[in-house]
Amino acid sequence: MTKPGRTLLKVQGLTKRFGGLVAVNNMTFDVHEHEVLGLIGPNGSGKTTTMNMISGAFQPSGGSITMNGQRLSGLAAHQVARLGVGRTFQLVRILPGLSLIDNVVAGAAFGYRKRWGAEAESFARGLLQRIGLGDHMHLPVGSLTYIDQKRLELARALAGEPEVLLLDEWLAGLNPTELQEGIDLIAELRREGRTIILVEHVMDAIRSLCDRCVVMNSGAKIAEGTPRDVLSDPEVIRAYLGDA
């Protein structure tokens, strides 16, 4: 694994209000280059909302997000994507009317590092091989199993070679065998030195994959540190399990 490097993404005082509800409250954290950062916390704690603000799906009510000194907050989703933020979705969203290859080319054609035509296709083929879909390349997208759909979505996100990859509960809904395959796949991305923010509930995955964790509860950060440290933090345990 590559050593975590300089600060790539900076989140400062990030806040999101939906009417009177404060979904994310004054979140501040850094993401370093080549680091896998786990964003964890109980359901409804604001993790996905935070991810949605980073990717530009939601505009923050306050605070800022910068990447390499470039401000991301306030930009539209397509601009954020072009600056090098790739993502998958909590509920898998593949493009059902496109072939497998075109699903991946879609990620390459408009993203951060643009590829088009024959170059994009061979790049997509390579990604599909690596992600474990090499044998399914000519199947209709609709016939893919759930994990294969998730793989495809991941390949699409990787196709733009993003600086930061956002994985929103990418491991959710997988059976035990698939889960192990999924964890191995992300571990491989980690070895390649990619920068990843991971929203996850699967504790095994958090322990084995994350260099650092940020724990959220009720929209605010309650802990930050190595997975070992934060998962033994009394306040984190209280947030997950309630008062003993």
Added chain:
Amino acid sequence: MTGNGWKEIGFGAGLVVLAAFVPLVSDGYWLSIAVTAMMYIALATAWTLFSGPTHYVSLATGAFFGIGGYLVATGMSDFDISFWVMAAVAPLVSVVLAALVGAATLRLSGIYFVIFTLGLAEMIRGLVSWVQNNFLGSRGLYVLTDLTEAHIYWMLLAIAAVVYLIGWLIERSRLGFAMKIIGNDEGVAKHLGINTAAAKVALFMITGYFTALVGVVIAPRYSYIEPNLVFSPELSFLVVIMALLGGTQRLWGPIVGVIPFTLIWETISVSFPNATTLYLGLSFLLIVYFIPNGFVGLVEKLVKRRQG
């Protein structure tokens, strides 16, 4: 470039050449039907350019078409401007309108867009009638040219061919690919780096341009133009029906839909002139219910079955 793409273009070019001979072998009734069919081919192909990949059902055909026809008429009748100058200007006005409508509505989801485009055509019709009655005098507008039915037919054929060629090029471009992704999942498209609003407006403007151009070219056929004739909601619906009958997943779909429907429509208009709207609605229902993917869908299903 795949061999298939070139084959498609070669086939298309052959059809255009064949179609160009129609005025030489027919006249009167059949030529007039051919002109109508060619008008709808151009309109439905232009419609499919935008609505096919995005699945946004546009009822703005009447508005764009009307701008073309009406501006030519008013330019020639009221200001003594030549047909050709107006033919150059009117489609550009339509492009500006498409850009404005697009910027205002394409951020909205499908159903709002449908209603807005229908309302737009009606609003322009009302506005134009009002301006004409109050300020320009309510006399008729005449489009008198030396153009014959055959000339009109050939111009429409040229427009249809150009629209098809542009669509063919777009399909193979990043813009076309972006439109396909938008039609699949607009949210995903944004996160892949596609400026969805700009892509949709760009295509809508192309549709607006050629729809107005058809309105311009067909105007000499009517000779006498009034707003209710050219800003017709019926036209908007007819184009949608024809495109759906052919199938909107392929650019050639509408062409296959237009020819039978023009003949059916001709029969209906002649036999039941007072009940056309009824039959229009009825055919809409039948097509959507029985062949939701149009002839293209039927053909592709049969081919698949044979292969499978």
